[in-house]
Amino acid sequence: MSVYKPSAARKTGTSGRRAALLAGCAATVLLTVTACGGGGGTGGTTNKDGFAQAAQNDGALTVWVDATRMDAAKQYQASHPNAKLNIVSYDGDANGSNYLQTKVQLFNRTGKGWPDVVFSSQNNEASWAVDAGFAAPLNKGLIPDATLSGFAKGANDVCTVDGTLYCLRNDLSQAVLWYNAPLLKKFGYAVPTTWEEFQALGEKVAKEHPGYLVGDAGDSFTPEIYLWASKCGANHITGPKAVSVNTTSESCTKMAKLLDTLIKNKSMSISGVFSTDFAKNEADKVLLMPGPAWYGGAVFKDGLKTPAKQIAVAPIPQWQGDTSPATGNVGGGTWLLSKHSSHLKAATDFLKWVTTDNAYQGEKAPGFPAYAPAAENWLKAQAASEYYASDLTALKDASSQVWSDWGSGQFSQEAIWAATVKPGITQGKTIESMLPAWQDSIVKYAQADGYKVSK
Structure with missing residues (x-):
């Protein structure tokens, strides 16, 4: 299964800044920004929100970002001091590197290692991540319709497969x-x-x-x-x-x-x-x-x-x-949430914040936000910068x-x-x-x- 006629209203590089994308591609660097805390798993799997969910616990949330989105992850951590995050820097699939797909294939074979939330500079990740059993459906209960309706018209078409939404656009790169x-x-x-x-x-x-x-x-x-x-x-x-x-x-x-x-x-x-x-x-x-x-x-x-x-x-x-x-x-980028996550509540909270909150998208994001209310604030911030x-x-x-x-x-x-x-x-x-x-x-x-x- 792959994306059916994805909208071109996506977009921009991409997403963010290409120069920064190219800077940190070689190695995966793990930045641990985690508070102490134990397990607390619920045991078993639960069919909810349109997919079979893994046992949940309160462990650290693993978030993969490119160099440009590193500031967003750090800002979330600073504004949510009780959140437990492992922030991993990778190339963001810059220029179609397919790093994420390759790693997911490995994680699928070994049965472990999937990140909870991941940013990609590419807008085509849903074309393989659904078949690979990686991307979780977002419009079956995880993300409220009231939030989804705030995205620019067509912005999330690249994330939609047969009517189900599997990622959220970060920014438009028109x-x-x-x-x-x-x-x-x-x-x-x-x-x-x-x-x-x-x-x-x-x-x-x-x-x-x-x-x-x-x-x-x-x-x-x-x-x-x-x-x-x-x-x-x-x-x-x-x-x-x-x-x-x-x-x-x-x-x-x-x-x-x-x-x-x-x-x-x-x-x-x-x-x-x-x-x-x-x-x-x-x-x-x-x-x-x-x-x-x-x-x-x-x-x-x-x-x-x-x-x-x-x-x-x-x-x-x-x-x-x-x-x-x-x-x-050119680019624009998307955020995906893993079906394998055992921290869905924390992952969903991060996903909503990083794509819609004015503290980042409206004031600090380098690109034109896909979330329309944040885009209005972003334009005001650009004007104010003179x-x-x-x-x-x-x-x-x-x-x-x-x-x-x-x-x-x-x-x-x-x-x-x-x-x-x-x-x-x-x-x-x-x-x-x-x-x-x-x-x-x-x-x-x-x-x-x-x-x-x-x-």
């Missing part, structure tokens, strides 16, 4: 157009509203201000920003274990041609926004940058150290004549415009792009010329995971 407001004004340019204007501006920048950039195509999540926003049908999950793949339609080729044109004239970088090269040589050259909601903090403020009152945000461009606004999504040169209304608008026909299958599009297309870009090949190879690779990955593929 793509928008970031730009340097004073630099754009200095050069006398207007913010492009169409992709045609975007390309024309890139060509103009290459001639009039060589070295300055209107975007970056060097990251493994490049297709999730550009091809997804272009409504390229590369990743349409059509049913349980079924996917439609077509990377050579006009929606795909015209965006590929746009990227190729701007890569060739060097107004679009291929370094990758988290590369040392980009930070060293191009940090102050960014004029425009399509990217997810978390770029504001993770890329510009923290990564590139762009000064305050420079970065502004606008809607991502649309193709001229397209009356249905669409954008892509970092941005404009309001962030475009983020709120884009949260409901993520194109729904790019799904969340078990296979990782980021891993496929990194293996198939990114090396070719580095070698000087055009993206357009590699679209057929990209399709072949997607088909092979999907079939390896048991998907029926149509083209």
